Structures are given as C-alpha cells and as structure tokens.
Amino acid sequence: MNQRASTIYIDDSNFYLEVYLDPFNKRIRIDDYRGNINLLMEKAEELVRKYQAEKLIMKARSEDFLHLYEKGLQPEAVVERYFLGSDAHFFSKFYTVERKKNDHWITEDGMIHSIYQLNTTIDKPFPPKEYELKKADEACAEELSGLYRQVFQIYPTPLHDPEYVKKTLMEGTIYYVYFYQGKIVSAASAEVNSFYKNAELTDCATLPEHRKYGLMKIILRELEGELKRQGIFCAYSIARSLSFGMNAVLYQLGYKYRGRLMNNCYIYDKLENMNMWVKNLANC
Known part of the structure; x- marks a missing residue:
C-alpha cells in the first residue's frame, strides 16, 4: 500500500460499501454500508488482503453490534447521533501482532x-x-x-x-x-x-x-x-x-x-x- 488515500464505492447486488483506502496509515475504513452483512464483511476482508492493510475500521450501526463481534471485530469508540441522529460504533480488527501491541x-x-x-x-x-x-x-x-x-x-x-x-x-x-x-x-x-x-x-x-x-x-x-x-x-x-x-x-x-x-x-x-x-x- 504505497499510493495516496482514496475512497471506493462497491455496489453489489446484495450489499453496498463505501471504503476509504488509507495506504499511508496501513488501514482500511468502512465509512458506510448497507445490505448483507456477511457478504460485505467478506468483501472488506478481501480488500484487507489485497492492500495488505494492518487494521480494518468500520463505522457500524447499533443493530449490527453483536454480528460484528462474531466477525472478530471489537468496539473501540462511539459517536452519538452520527447517522442522522443514530449512534455510530467504531469497530476494529487487527491483522498483525505489532499493530495490536501498545505501550502507552x-x-x-x-x-x-x-x-x-x-x-x-x-x-x-x-x-x-x-x-x-x-x-x-x-x-x-x-x-x-x-x-x-x-x-x-x-x-x-x-x-x-x-x-x-x-x-x-x-x-x-x-x-x-x-x-x-x-x-x-x-x-x-x-x-x-x-x-x-x-x-x-x-x-x-x-x-x-x-x-x-x-x-x-x-x-x-x-x-x-x-x-x-x-x-x-x-x-x-x-x-x-x-x-x-x-x-x-x-x-x-x-x-x-x-x-x-x-x-x-x-x-x-x-x-x-x-x-x-x-x-x-x-x-x-
């Protein structure tokens, strides 16, 4: 991942994804989504592998909270009223041991x-x-x-x-x-x-x-x-x-x-x- 950050839009027959590719920070962020949560998460992890990202971030809706736990993501933060008055939960998943370590x-x-x-x-x-x-x-x-x-x-x-x-x-x-x-x-x-x-x-x-x-x-x-x-x-x-x-x-x-x-x-x-x-x- 060495090119400049960009946003891509994936409009599949079963889901929609707005994805921020961030090569400098070695991460991928899902800024918006709808549709089949299983299929869209498969696509997100496919992008992680393709771009060799170390961290996946997802701005998730409350109703998908437990489902994302099952997919191996963990909540890190919340922004109240982010989605036109509904809360956004920032979920993350790490793909290298080093990225998950922290001394501070x-x-x-x-x-x-x-x-x-x-x-x-x-x-x-x-x-x-x-x-x-x-x-x-x-x-x-x-x-x-x-x-x-x-x-x-x-x-x-x-x-x-x-x-x-x-x-x-x-x-x-x-x-x-x-x-x-x-x-x-x-x-x-x-x-x-x-x-x-x-x-x-x-x-x-x-x-x-x-x-x-x-x-x-x-x-x-x-x-x-x-x-x-x-x-x-x-x-x-x-x-x-x-x-x-x-x-x-x-x-x-x-x-x-x-x-x-x-x-x-x-x-x-x-x-x-x-x-x-x-x-x-x-x-x-």
Missing part, C-alpha cells in the same frame, strides 16, 4: 482521569488584538500547508501538500485560522458529512510560541457556530492520546470522552492511539 495505554488512561478533574468553568480567552481570526479560503492553502508542516513532522492526511488543502476547501471542509502579523499561526477545520449531518473537528495546529493565548478554543467555538448554522449538531474530534493539551481543550469545551482507537494512524512522529471526543451542539 495505561498512561493514556491516567491522562483521561486527570483531564476529567479539570475545571470547565474557566474564563473565555481573549488573545491580544494583534491576533486576527478569519475563515480560510483557497488563497490560504499554501500558508495552511506550511503551518501543518511546521507543527507535524508526520500527519495522517497529506496536509503538507497545498493542492490537497485546496481540494479539501473546494469539497466543503471549513477552516478557521488566526493570523499574527499577517501570518497564519493557528488553524483547525471541520470536515462536514452533509448527508448524515455530522462533522469531525480536526487538523488542529498552533505554532508553539503562540499557544499561551487559548487560540484553539476560540477557533473550535467558531467552527461549532458555523456547523450549527448549517443544521449540524453532531460534532466529534479525534485527538492524539498522548497530547494532554488538545484533550484538555476538548474536555473544557464540553466534549465527552467516548473511547480510544488503538494504533490508529501515523501522526506527529509515530503510530499513535487516538481519543474520541463527542459533543451534541444542540445542547449549547
């Missing part, structure tokens, strides 16, 4: 416990007036890409490529950014699923020297407001399990911890576990 799990459990002790009634941040918040457009693609190159040595999607960033903007991903002295110093995005009415808040990055002003909290609130205006109330975010700061930001913004995806993707400098955080925007 207990440490990360302790971090979640610590985060849940934090005060959630802290004052809203007000950065100095030199910081300017804007919604990004395609003209920002080059600079956005540069920010991600500076913050992340490795990233699970090709955000280091300005053309990829431009493509995501054209396809409806919403970016908000902070400018300081004319340069982008902080950014995050919302990847919108307009069919199922959910959004993943992602691509959160702030240059180290600008992290003391709470810029990310303000950007995420701005993205939430934009989502609500579009009638999207299911918001979720997947944060590096070893990043206390990002997980703490999500908790303090009212997100709830909903599980951990083991050895999920290559990010920062290695293969990492990722925490799932979920928020119902209709309640705020």
Whole structure:
C-alpha cells in the first residue's frame, strides 16, 4: 500500500460499501454500508488482503453490534447521533501482532482521569488584538500547508501538500485560522458529512510560541457556530492520546470522552492511539 488515500464505492447486488483506502496509515475504513452483512464483511476482508492493510475500521450501526463481534471485530469508540441522529460504533480488527501491541495505554488512561478533574468553568480567552481570526479560503492553502508542516513532522492526511488543502476547501471542509502579523499561526477545520449531518473537528495546529493565548478554543467555538448554522449538531474530534493539551481543550469545551482507537494512524512522529471526543451542539 504505497499510493495516496482514496475512497471506493462497491455496489453489489446484495450489499453496498463505501471504503476509504488509507495506504499511508496501513488501514482500511468502512465509512458506510448497507445490505448483507456477511457478504460485505467478506468483501472488506478481501480488500484487507489485497492492500495488505494492518487494521480494518468500520463505522457500524447499533443493530449490527453483536454480528460484528462474531466477525472478530471489537468496539473501540462511539459517536452519538452520527447517522442522522443514530449512534455510530467504531469497530476494529487487527491483522498483525505489532499493530495490536501498545505501550502507552495505561498512561493514556491516567491522562483521561486527570483531564476529567479539570475545571470547565474557566474564563473565555481573549488573545491580544494583534491576533486576527478569519475563515480560510483557497488563497490560504499554501500558508495552511506550511503551518501543518511546521507543527507535524508526520500527519495522517497529506496536509503538507497545498493542492490537497485546496481540494479539501473546494469539497466543503471549513477552516478557521488566526493570523499574527499577517501570518497564519493557528488553524483547525471541520470536515462536514452533509448527508448524515455530522462533522469531525480536526487538523488542529498552533505554532508553539503562540499557544499561551487559548487560540484553539476560540477557533473550535467558531467552527461549532458555523456547523450549527448549517443544521449540524453532531460534532466529534479525534485527538492524539498522548497530547494532554488538545484533550484538555476538548474536555473544557464540553466534549465527552467516548473511547480510544488503538494504533490508529501515523501522526506527529509515530503510530499513535487516538481519543474520541463527542459533543451534541444542540445542547449549547
């Protein structure tokens, strides 16, 4: 698996599959499905063998929960109201011993416990007036890409490529950014699923020297407001399990911890576990 990630659609007479092939992260993700669960799982595992994936992820509906246990998958996380108000269960199956091993799990459990002790009634941040918040457009693609190159040595999607960033903007991903002295110093995005009415808040990055002003909290609130205006109330975010700061930001913004995806993707400098955080925007 060495080509760029892509989505394929398999429309069989007995089932339908929407599959995200992710060679960089050596995984395959089933984003949507319907029909005969036995046959579609056979097809999914056929793709795993074909592309030599180490991990299969499936966004499953509640009614298929027990059936997927029988197929050797295990639940890792849940996103409430993902499918037009119904929950999505993130199931996984591992295909190599190495991909199933992890040395950080207990440490990360302790971090979640610590985060849940934090005060959630802290004052809203007000950065100095030199910081300017804007919604990004395609003209920002080059600079956005540069920010991600500076913050992340490795990233699970090709955000280091300005053309990829431009493509995501054209396809409806919403970016908000902070400018300081004319340069982008902080950014995050919302990847919108307009069919199922959910959004993943992602691509959160702030240059180290600008992290003391709470810029990310303000950007995420701005993205939430934009989502609500579009009638999207299911918001979720997947944060590096070893990043206390990002997980703490999500908790303090009212997100709830909903599980951990083991050895999920290559990010920062290695293969990492990722925490799932979920928020119902209709309640705020």
